[in-house]
Amino acid sequence: MSNATPSSATMSGPLLRVADIHTYYGDSYVLQGVSLTLQKGQIAAILGRNGMGKTTLIRSVAGLTPPRAGEITYRDMSLRGKPPYVIAQAGISIVPQGRRIFRSLSVRENLLLPTSVLARSSQARNGGEPGQRWDFDEVLKEFPQLAERVNHSGGSLSGGEQQMLAIGRALMANPKLILMDEPSEGLSPRLVLRVQEIMRRLRARGHAILLVEQNLELALSVADEVYVLSAGQFVFQGTPADLANATQVLDQHLGVSGARMV
Numbered sequence: 001m002s003n004a005t006p007s008s009a010t011m012s013g014p015l016l017r018v019a020d021i022h023t024y025y026g027d028s029y030v031l032q033g034v035s036l037t038l039q040k041g042q043i044a045a046i047l048g049r050n051g052m053g054k055t056t057l058i059r060s061v062a063g064l065t066p067p068r069a070g071e072i073t074y075r076d077m078s079l080r081g082k083p084p085y086v087i088a089q090a091g092i093s094i095v096p097q098g099r100r101i102f103r104s105l106s107v108r109e110n111l112l113l114p115t116s117v118l119a120r121s122s123q124a125r126n127g128g129e130p131g132q133r134w135d136f137d138e139v140l141k142e143f144p145q146l147a148e149r150v151n152h153s154g155g156s157l158s159g160g161e162q163q164m165l166a167i168g169r170a171l172m173a174n175p176k177l178i179l180m181d182e183p184s185e186g187l188s189p190r191l192v193l194r195v196q197e198i199m200r201r202l203r204a205r206g207h208a209i210l211l212v213e214q215n216l217e218l219a220l221s222v223a224d225e226v227y228v229l230s231a232g233q234f235v236f237q238g239t240p241a242d243l244a245n246a247t248q249v250l251d252q253h254l255g256v257s258g259a260r261m262v
């Protein structure tokens, strides 16, 4: 598969292009030729059962488990060989599965940590559009529950608050692209709606989101494009409406009967 030439002065192609990547853990061959494109300000949802390779795809993009073959380009820049901190500085933030906040650090410290790590990055300073930048105050304005608990330890927060903290922490780096790995996992239906609202607000502010979800309803309600991953390969790509009608994919790869979709 051909790729855009890296490092052109103006961005011409999609924000993110994943082209035929193959990712391993040692001898374990997980992603077996995965390709996708994501435009600026769009949400792509990756669906699939447990162990199909969803987190591995996120880790591949973030540089945590780089693919052994294939190409990932972000804003026309090849991510090949780039360490995770360089990828983060370029404008890609991760909201990891299971939140991974620092339980013994306060909400304030959790939020300020990425800023100090990325302090020298021009992208971190300039990554957002004018008037659209995130900083500590802006994040607290977006998540009032966190504002009430800035001095509480991360570990003392509820699951929903921890998720807001993980999202707020990602925003502090002013990403163009946010990688979200199962943000609704373990949350009540009310909080799943809150996550849905947050994703829509982020898209409206120009952020693109690569969303991994097992909550089909959530994914279909926010995504512009949907992919279904099965045993390290995409078995479906289309719009949420296309997937809602793809009864065989729903049944075979997501364990949902068509009747339940109506």
Ligand SMILES: Nc1ncnc2c1ncn2[C@@H]1O[C@H](COP(=O)(O)OP(=O)(O)OP(=O)(O)O)[C@@H](O)[C@H]1O
Binding pocket: 025, 028, 030, 048, 049, 050, 051, 052, 053, 054, 055, 056, 057, 097
């Ligand atoms: N660090 C690792 N070392 C070896 N194998 C791993 C590692 N992490 C994941 N795997 C394996 O890779 C495969 C894909 O895992 P991955 O975490 O990407 O799946 P997933 O789709 O995110 O699953 P889940 O829905 O449970 O989060 C699984 O078979 C898993 O056991």
Ligand SMILES: [Mg+2]
Binding pocket: 054, 055, 056, 097, 181
């Ligand atoms: Mg996972």
